[in-house]
Amino acid sequence: MPEELDFERWSKKAAEWGVAYRASLRGRPVRAQTAPGTIAAQLPALPPEQGEAMEAIFADFEKILLPGMTHWQHPRFFAYFPANAAPVSVVAEYLVTAMAAQCMLWQTSPAATELETRVLDWLRQAIGLPAGFAGVIQDSASSATLAAVLVMRERALSWKGNKAGLAANPRLRIYASQEVHTSIDRAIWVSGIGEENLVRIPTTGGHRGMDAVALADAITRDREAGHVPAGIIACAGGTNVGACDDISAVVRVARENGLYVHVDAAWAGSAMICEEFRHLWVGVEGADSVVFNPHKWLGAQFDCSAHFIRNPEDLVRTLAIHPEFLKTHGHDGLINYSEWSVPLGRRFRALKLWFLLRFHGLEGLRAMIRNHVAWSERLAERLKAEPDFEIVTEPVLSLFSFRHTATDDLDQHNLDLVGSINDDGRIYLTQSRVDGKVMIRFQAGQFEMTEADADTAFDVITELARNKA
Template identity: 75%
Template sequence: MDNEDFRAWSRRAAEWGADYRANLSERPVRARTAPGEIASAIASHAPEKPEAMDDIFADFEAHIVPGMTHWQHPRFFAYFPANAAPVSVVAEYLVSAMAAQCMLWQTSPAATELETKMLDWLRQALGLPQEFQGVIQDSASSATLAAVLTMRERALEWRGNKAGLAGQAAVRVYSSDQVHTSIDRAIWVSGIGDDNLVRVPVSGPLRSMDTQALDAAIRADREAGLLPAGIIASVGGTSTGGTDDVAAVCAVARAHGLYVHVDAAWAGSAMICPEFRHFWAGVGEADSIVFNPHKWLGAQFDCSAHFLRDPDSLVKTLAIQPEFLKTHGRDGIINYSEWSVPLGRRFRALKIWFLLRAHGLEGLRAMIRNHVAWSQELAERVRAMPGFEIVTEPMLSLFSFRHVPENADDLDAHNLALVTAINDDGRIYLTQTRVDGKLAIRFQAGQFETTREDVMSALDVIVGCAQRLMSNR
């Protein structure tokens, strides 16, 4: 592809993207293809000779797009959003064109320095104390792994990376059962082991960690010769929005000298609105915090903001400095590859810069406030419908519900059939969870361009599908 072809196809790709976004609401939200259908349409081996771009692009439209679930659809109410505001997409075009490897300051000074500034913009927007510094990770999973590795090394007095875990006292980490499964993976990958992730009971409407039970568990482990290392607190857990009392968790941690990591991957974006910050009151006492601008704030995936009270502990845990990665003749620079597990780094800060400038914090606050208000309004409408119950009350824009008809023998099976029917219908997309062992259906509003009409349309789909299910019995 020469430069003129590159120019022409870049224009065509951008025009396709604009058309796709303009007409997205006309598509079913979730892919309707059967397993293996896409693979069967793809050649069994790579071509020996070049193929025409016209043919490649035609196959993309014919075979790939129909097999995509449309995460930017305004009626995507499943999981949590993975937003890509149009201005963020434009920034990613530029990043892709430059294709820089931003692992060190010297490999792209602008990428490093813009990242430093953008994380400080976000820190201020969230109301975090000035001593916090930030780094962009690819996802909250990576940020949590980095936090677990740091708490492990601190507890082992920095012996773990060199000597390994064999022969050491078992390292213990504490969380509730409301945290994301990325915490489990971090425990596995760090070598701590699942048996040493202590699940603390929860209570109350927000399913918060019982801090008295947390304190007792830490004391019991110490008495047993085990090595408590850190606590992972949840703010807006994936299942139903489980949220810990961060201030109380941090108080327990201080009493025992433990590291606290706060996972606010989804809900953290809402903290740009001062009225929602009570959900993480005391967060300034934590050691590290993660939230994903690529979820609710509108930055295209991947983009996870990881804030640290003491970055030196993270760097001491992760940094490796062979001669070929040293920057000679420069003092006081940051090499962000020393702040993350991967060496390679994309230029992720550019999309945050574009996003915050194009929408302003007030524009982003208005979006989040609307999503919260609309979701809460929908919850009340579902509650008022005969045969429906709210299982967990709205936490920001997330709630769960269940259909409980009088003549249903197995409510779990019935609600699983209902969420399947809703998603097969194609107009909206929801996912299920379990609350106290019982199946419930989740709803969350968070897509960047969704409207009140989109959110309220969910009621007709939910009720209609439930009525059809019952009439077919």
């Protein structure tokens, strides 16, 4: 058996390693450069029967695992959306990990519950939601959307779905555009509503938003067919190219039909701390629930998703179970956040938000987001000015898409180009499709990115594109 862990020594070692790692990122390739199976081939097939020394474990972490990591905190990570972990948030997570509290009920850690209530209200004010909304931290927007869909289901079935199931009831229908995140599909699956009952509404306009007239018509047709419309999921800043529904129009249709509206602003919601960007979700105050991820653009360590609900009683009525061992006797009116989410167990997620907001302040976070938007817009303009590039979708906040046009087989050429860019390692981009055509996505959002990193992106893109042509 190895000696008892020297907790102080290895805690310091891990913290020091983290500092050195973050300082080294600009010198590393952004995406892991290992071939499939390389890491697994270095790991024993059988579990260890005897304990091993920490020196050996830590050495293998650096030798075997680190080369297979894609560096999400790299300042030239321009793929997907950011999963930021501002250094102050990392420090807060050290403390959360050390305490290792289960924060499912008020009584299991009163500070965690009361801090969560307060910092979510800070966020509500920061993004301009009215005081009628209450907030809860979910692990991800996927969980918040699932919770919203479950509320839609229960409301539509007069609160009988959890008990009686769906089999004896008419088909429930949920409405969304093609631009929503795939987590919406998964919520429909998990809720039991079924993929065939997710009605896709065509989009219109420059922001590729849901066509409100088509939405109203679809609801009418479903009612005439004997189905039960239950709710609408709108997006503000869709994953693919930043699509934004006309929330005001969606809410108007919903109110006319008595439907619940959930707004998925997982990425773009962070930008709403800047008042000048709120035109992208005008009407959001009329929604029933809204979610955005501070763990994307705001700097909070994953996982941390802010879920705002107009009527928390509906959410609690849908999700709460009250066995005797979970009751807090002698205290009425307390919030037990485990009743606001699907999982019972809960981490102390509010602490990193508290550290983050206090250390940077809203003005510091606004400056970061405004910079990212400006640098992305400038990069789009530089590429647009090049004769062999086209902008496929104009910037929405810090996200736009483009392609290189120097060959006849544009789809394959741009797939090859994004592969070459990522193999090069200096930046990381992802591809997608718009109207069936391959394009390359760019989004600026990493917490420690600078304008020079955007300039590097231009140099890498143009250099490798012309090498491929």
